[in-house]
Amino acid sequence: MQQTADVTEELARRVVTAAGRALDVDLTPEQALVQASPRDGVDFQANLAMSLGKQLGRPPREVAGLIAGALELGGIADPPEVAGPGFLNFVLCKEWLEARTGALLGDPRLGVPETAAPRRIALDYSSPNVAKEMHAGHLRSSVIGDALARLLRFAGHEVLPHNHLGDWGTPFGMLIEHLLDVSAGQRTIADLDAFYREARQKFDSDEAFATRARTRVVKLQSGDEDTLAVWQELVDESTRHFNAVYALLGISLTDNDIYGESFYNLYLAAVVDDLEKAGLTEVSDGAICVFPEGFRNREGDRLPLIVRKRDGGYGYAATDLATVRYWTSERGATDLLYVVGAPQAQHFAMVFAACRAAGWLTGHAEHIGFGTVLGADGKAMRTRAGETVKLADLLTEAVTQAAAVVAERSELDAAGQAEVARAVGIGAVKYADLSGDRERDYVFAWDRMLAKEGNTSVYLQYAHARTQSILQKAGGVPDGAGILLEAPAERALALKLLRLGEAVKAATSAYAPHKLCTYLYETAVAFSRFYDDCPVLKAPSPSLRASRLRLTTLTSNTLALGLSLLGIEAPDQL
Ligand code: ARG
Secondary structure: OOOOOOHHHHHHHHHHHHHHHHHOOOOOHHHHOEEEOOOOOOOEEEOHHHHHHHHHOOOHHHHHHHHHHHOOOOOOEOOOEEEOOOEEEEOEOHHHHHHHHHHHOOOOOOOOOOOOOOOEEEEEOOOOEOOOOOOHHHHHHHHHHHHHHHHHHHOOOEEEEEEOOEOOOOHHHHHHHHHHHHOOOOOOOOOHHHHHHHHHHHHHHOHHHHHHHHHHHHHHHOOOHHHHHHHHHHHHHHHHHHHHHHHHHOOOOOHHHEOOHHHHHHHHHHHHHHHHHOOOEEEEOOEEEEOOOOOEOOOOOEOOEEEEOOOOOOOHHHHHHHHHHHHHHHOOOOEEEEEOOHHHHHHHHHHHHHHHHHOOOOOEEEEEOOOOEEOOOOOEOEOOOOOEOOHHHHHHHHHHHHHHHHHOOOOOOHHHHHHHHHHHHHHHHHHHHHOOOOOOOEEOOHHHHOOOOOOOHHHHHHHHHHHHHHHHHHOOOOOOOOOOOOOHHHHHHHHHHOOHHHHHHHHHHOOOHHHHHHHHHHHHHHHHHHHHHOOOOOOOOHHHHHHHHHHHHHHHHHHHHHHHHOOOOOOOOO
């Protein structure tokens, strides 16, 4: 078994032990405030002495000195220097760093720990609407959700993905009638949005059609077989569109993961029953509602979740109540995660509150919100005609643009270049989405996301391809795990390589893939410095050459593993 406690944590534990011994305080490792130092010549810094000094009424430098005196570092680092107002500055011991780095070579997980407490996590992501094109919000949900699924699985959790398709509700009356009208014979929908618009237009302008549509909704809800068959066609046709986008994007959702709104119909009556028995419902305006505690509008009125509408129908909120109930009660999920745009934050907060009150939800539930994709004008991204951008078009464009970038300096043949253009183009779109704090909006800009320098997937893919090319030229890496860290750039690279586990853990626990992106970027930068400063193939000695090849191997594997956890490919050659 590899030792996987990360360096930061290991230092932090020793620091709090020392603080306990010297000052009789009981701190958690987090309270040691250990972090990698941004300054040259110092590897880590512990910043607890300032707050501790205040708390104990003693000068922070004195507190720092006492902790330093009580520290047992076990060969990890030299005794720390007390600096500035009371920082403890650590420099890791060269031998320890070399041994630790070498140990990574035998570890397929590269030091990323597996969880000691696996959870069963129901993960709602992508969730587009039937008979509508997926839009940029569904792109974000798909990309972020898929990265989280990969991260959580890699950590050892069980992930139950579910694609909450919008496949039910009143619009299906007009959609079904329209499909019947247009498709005497062959039923294909080339353009989902156009189809939807036509149906809506007819509904608004043609009274007879509107009446047919309303009758059709009733038939659909009462389970009329012919109606359901047409509805199924709409669902299947839409799913084909969605699957095409998933295939292009490399999203791992399949038809087995579809749990559309319609899936929960079966459970809606029981939801109402349970809520009524629990005394949580009220009739308001003829509708059965739940008013979860603590939610009010600006006027101070309580906000309802509508469980059953006045006409007996069920809506979005009712379905989500049923969703929670299903995944916790029937599927035993311990955690519920919903990767859905920020505007639905209140909806989920209210659903969770109601479900806790109903006793369906005792574990963790979280809305993983995200911001909007903006166009160059700073407004939600649209086509020039003012329509929502079709994802399939966007992704095709990404591959075309990437092909131009790749062709500039590739030595690959045409087929190879096409394959790489796909990996680069799709990777760029995904990485642009993942590399910023997800709660923020971001501007969709081709030149920025396809830049060869900076925090982009292209830069990481080039760095990875470079490591592969070096390894290829070397004709093999000598057996053994000896690492020699002589040059500063070598040492800095090793320090980065040792921190993949921390980065993955941080990204996973905060559902924040950008933390992994930042780490990978810093690692690629550290590699680039190393490559500039330290000849690998022409290293001055065989042992140094072997060590540098090993560092190159670790960099290669780190970048490839990191990118794969984000759902991004790392071709060996660009
Ligand atoms: N279909 C919805 C939309 O496009 C997203 C559904 C999210 N999931 C959920 N359980 N409500 O906005």
